[in-house]
Amino acid sequence: MAYQAQPPTLDPHVTTSQASATIGRSIFETLVTVDSNYRIQPMLADSWEQSEDGKTLVFHLRKGVRFHNGKEMTADDVVASMNRWIQISSAGKDHFKGAAFEAKDAQTAILHLQQPTSTALPIMAYGGGNYPAIMPKELIDGADPKGVKEYVGTGPFQFKEWQQDQEIHLTKFADYQARSEAADGLAGKREALVDDLRFIFTPDSSTQVAGLLSGEYDVAADVSYDSVQQLETNSDIQVNVAPTGMLNLFFNKKKGLFTDVKARQAIGAGMDVESILIAAYTDEKYYQKNANMMMYYQVGQWASENGKELYNQNNPEKAKQLLKEAGYQGQEIKIVTSRDYEDMYNGAVALQQQMEKLGIKTKLEVYDWPTFTELRNDENKFDILVITNTPKPEPSSLAFMRKDFPGWTDSPELDKLLSEFRGAPNLEKAMDVYGKMQTWFYEYVPVVKVGDGNSISSSKKSVQNLKWLDGLVFWNVSNQE
Helix, strand or coil: CEECCCCCCCCHHHCCCHHHHHHHCCCCCCCEEECCCCCEEECCEEEEEECCCCCEEEEEECCCCECCCCCECCHHHHHHHHHHHHHHCHHHHHHCCCCEEEEEECCEEEEECCCCCCCHHHHHHCCCCCCCCCCCHHHHHCCECCECCCCCCCCCEEEEEEECCCEEEEEECCCCCCCCCCCECCECCCCCCCCEEEEEECCCHHHHHHHHHHCCCCEECCCCHHHHHHHHCCCCEEEEEEEEEEEEEEECCCCCHHHCHHHHHHHHHHCCHHHHHHHHHCCHHHEECCCCCCCHHHCCCCCCCCCHHHCCCCCHHHHHHHHHHCCCCCCCEEEEEECCCHHHHHHHHHHHHHHHHCCCCEEEEEECHHHHHHHCCCCCCCCEEEEEECCCCCHHHCHHHCCCCCCCCCCHHHHHHHHHHHCCCCHHHHHHHHHHHHHHHHHHCCEEEEEEEEEEEEEECCEECCEECCCEECCCCEECC
């Protein structure tokens, strides 16, 4: 696979990086997962039940599951993994405050919650960045703040080698214990149908396409939109389009101009999202304008008209007035993004042009993905981050709602809404709060949403059954060459 970005680590407990998730979830598995309709399904847990008061979840684990080091998985491994994930991951800290797992016996793990949590199972089933991977207890015990020292999971592929800045190599795990149900989304039977997976880091899109056409690569994970026509005319190549994420502008709300809500509102008021989306995605078939916080394919479940009039206002005069009220006096605004993701970089260039037309002095800084993910944690390094956020299973998991994610949203009103949302007995009841959250989104402006983008992966026609769900899925994929 030609893969555009090198992950900072493969330990999902310590990073929200989608590159880490896409590569790592062939190695690691979770207690529960989702099918193609995002319904919760079993994975390492065979079944579970919830107490009447909603505060206890009992997970009955599969028997005979082995880690890549040969050890059989037990509840002790699950408890160590999940308690670490709760304590250090952004998702765990947000949704499971005060919660803890304990082992009842070797095949039973119990989650104790401080209060009913409507989002508990969807968060544990999520397969994107920061997913709750199960690892051997001894590796969890030996981990440091940067992550575990070895990558050992229960998945269909095992970690072989990482050549920094070159490739990550995974190999088929011969003793993998697959589920018996039919494959559906991330659920059901998983098989390693090839002996080796090699993720070759190729941030240059022309290199990806040239390697695919020459036969050097079997898959190009995220090809340039400009290359699609060339690929579509080649009878040996197949092109796939899938929703990739939301293109968002993250404001530094800890330091600088955008600590003032009127300055954030000004950017939202002045923005012409259509021109930024065209720059980022090149064609209307690769993006959707969408005022909802959630992605366009999720609006059947999560939808609200609240604040819709504040999306894509394209009102420069209103923006200039709000900037004046915010006290903007011509200081330089630093826009930061990564060139490793084409939509982020091209969108940032278009944003810069629009901000200059509003009379804002700007500087655009561009980094490789690992440097970007490190730098964005420093409030002295940026004013606006241009990021594509991967889809989440429910709205309270969105990155811009977190106090610890770059941008640093800190809103008492949001805290109340999140408590009400997550404290609902189930997601159906929680949906009633979504409209209030959408109103908050447009009043507080934690980010400005530009729109929803699609990504394009491409492969040789010999590659069969390559699918996408919160990233490319590499199990159950064969190469018929």
